[in-house]
Amino acid sequence: MQYDVAVIGGGVVGCSLLHELTRRGYRCVLLERKEHLVAGASAGNSGHAHSGFDTDPASFEGRLLTKARTLATDHFYESLGVPYKKVGALLVAWDTEQLKKLPEVVRKSHLTGLGGVRQITQSQLRYLEPNLSHNALGAVIIPDEALVDPWLLPVMLVHNAQRNGAKVNLSSEVTSCRRLADGGWLLTTSNGQVEAKVVINAAGLYGDKVEEMAGGTSSFSILPRQGQYAVYGREAAPLLRHIILPLPTARTKGVTVFPTVYGNVVVGPTAEDVDERDNPTVDGATIDRLVSYAIGVLPALRDHKIIGTYAGLRPATASQDYHIYGNVHRQWITVGGIRSTGLSASQAIARHVGSILSTDLKLSPSHCPLDRDIGGATKTWSTDCTELALDGAGYKVTHPLTAFGLRKCSKL
Ligand SMILES: Cc1cc2nc3c(=O)[nH]c(=O)nc-3n(C[C@H](O)[C@H](O)[C@H](O)COP(=O)(O)OP(=O)(O)OC[C@H]3O[C@@H](n4cnc5c(N)ncnc54)[C@H](O)[C@@H]3O)c2cc1C
Known part of the structure; x- marks a missing residue:
């Protein structure tokens, strides 16, 4: 089948x-090299739904984050059954030099069209965050910054797509991409061959390698950038x-600190x-520095022990922006270098790629578009919360934030 x-x-x-392309009526298959979904950069992020207040509004990233604000709404997350909280962020000045820079942060955020961002005084800051170190001199409040379960979102989207007919092939590393006489592609994977009219490269940390595999030269090189974290238990929540x-x-x-x-x-x-594209690592000295930093921000954390650590790898490139483009002649779409805001922009990225597919590549869907695109599922967690069954289909929890959050007892 093609x-x-x-x-x-x-x-x-x-x-x-x-999820998006299946909803539009395209017959889709997803090929993932690992045994589980959400195993690359997406398994090691902060779980923030960024508003884009600090992005360049002319950049691709800035435009897609602005668009995402209208797509990834409270209603969207609620209808998927994905935990989401618009808690807001405080960008804090810790010395007088930083305090002088806050008006510029506010001015730039207004260029992105985001409302509600404003500077607040030290006493307002203490009222909002009474446990914050008294060294904080003032802040900018960004009410639209939010938190989301970073694992459940992609899993629910895939689950919905599968219910609507999409196919997911795990343990299927694409090892070669060959053009067919009809203009389509034959992809050889570690788990068999797949034919498709159009290929979308969303290979994250291996995005440049997949571009090269398809016979082209990649217009970007992935420069992995690691991020380490220390995690406190839920008993620290009131702080x-x-x-x-x-x-x-x-x-x-x-x-x-979030x-x-x-x-x-x-x-x-x-x-x-x-240099590493897989297996991010934590080291004791960095974790000690992070813990000292956290105590500097929130002194009461001194009385709490961290319950774990984790790390992630960003698919960074030399440019600050996303690399998203369609190649009409090659029937190929590149979605690469989605460095540090992919969780937040994902719904807008998907919409944008959907329009490249229909408008530029002029691909007609095999099926009618669906009007009932998302919906909850019957969720059953395994007793140790390391696996979730959605309507009976099992998904292993791969994101530490979800795993730590769902532990019955957050003490080790
Ligand atoms: C430390 C850190 C903090 C971050 N914080 C945030 C945040 O708070 N908010 C936010 O919005 N974003 C954040 N991000 C960014 C976000 O996580 C990324 O933008 C996003 O995960 C990129 O997703 P992706 O699907 O492009 O890549 P990936 O998640 O890497 O997915 C690519 C997938 O392709 C697979 N693959 C690779 N090669 C092949 C092949 N040949 N065949 C088959 N499969 C293949 C990989 O196994 C992988 O599963 C953060 C990232 C990091 C690392």
Whole structure:
């Protein structure tokens, strides 16, 4: 059978694409090299639904994050049954130099069209976050920053897509991509061959390798950037309401202290350039620094022990922006370098790719579009909460934030 679309990669971007394109009536297959979905960059993020307040509104990332604000709404998450909390963020100034920069943060955020972002005084900050260190001098409040379960979102999207006819092939690493005489593609995987009219490369940390495999030169190189985290138990939840951000730099959003949808308190991520594309690692010295930083922000954490650590790898590139484009002649769409906001922008990325497919590549769907695209499922957690059955189909929890959050007892 020839599929309309083969999506390479089962991270949050590939899962969102599968859901959106199936909804549009395309006959789709998702190919994932690992045994489980959400096993690459998407398994090691912070679980924030970023509003895009600090992005360049002219960039691809900025435009798609703006669009995502209208798609990934409270209603969207609720209808999928995915925990989501719009807790807001406080971007805190810790010295007078930083305090002087806050008006510029507010001004830039207004260029993105985001409402509600404003500077607040030290006393307002203490009222909002009474446990924050008294060294904090003031802040910018960004009410639209939110928290989401970063594992359940892609899993629910894939589950819905499968219910609507999509196919998911796990343990299926794409090892070669060959063009067919009819213009379609023959993909050879570690688990058999698949034919599709159009291929979408959403291979995350291997995006450049897949581009090269398809006979082209990649217009970007992946430069993996690791982020480490330390996680406190849910008993720390009463200490913190908002996401506490530092002033961002051009390179990174910086280390944050944040609650999760399940009530853990987390500090991270770091930003370390590494060579490794798999198996992110934590090291004791970095975790000690993160813990000291967290105590500096929230002194009462001194009385709490961390319950775990984790790390993730960002699919960074030399440019700050996403690499998303369709090649009409090759019937190929690249969705690469989705570095640090892919969870937040995923619904807008999927919509955008849907329009590349129909408008630029002029691919007609095999089926009628669906009007009933999302809906909950019967969820049954395994007793140790490491696996979720959705309508009987099993999914292994691969994201530490979900795993720590669902532990019956968050003490080790
Ligand atoms: C430390 C850190 C913090 C972050 N925090 C946030 C945040 O708070 N909010 C936010 O919005 N974003 C955040 N991000 C960014 C977000 O996680 C990424 O943008 C997103 O996960 C990218 O998803 P993806 O699907 O493109 O890539 P991936 O998740 O890497 O998925 C690609 C998949 O392709 C598979 N694959 C690769 N090669 C092949 C092949 N040849 N054949 C078949 N399958 C293949 C891989 O196994 C993988 O599962 C963070 C990232 C990190 C690392």
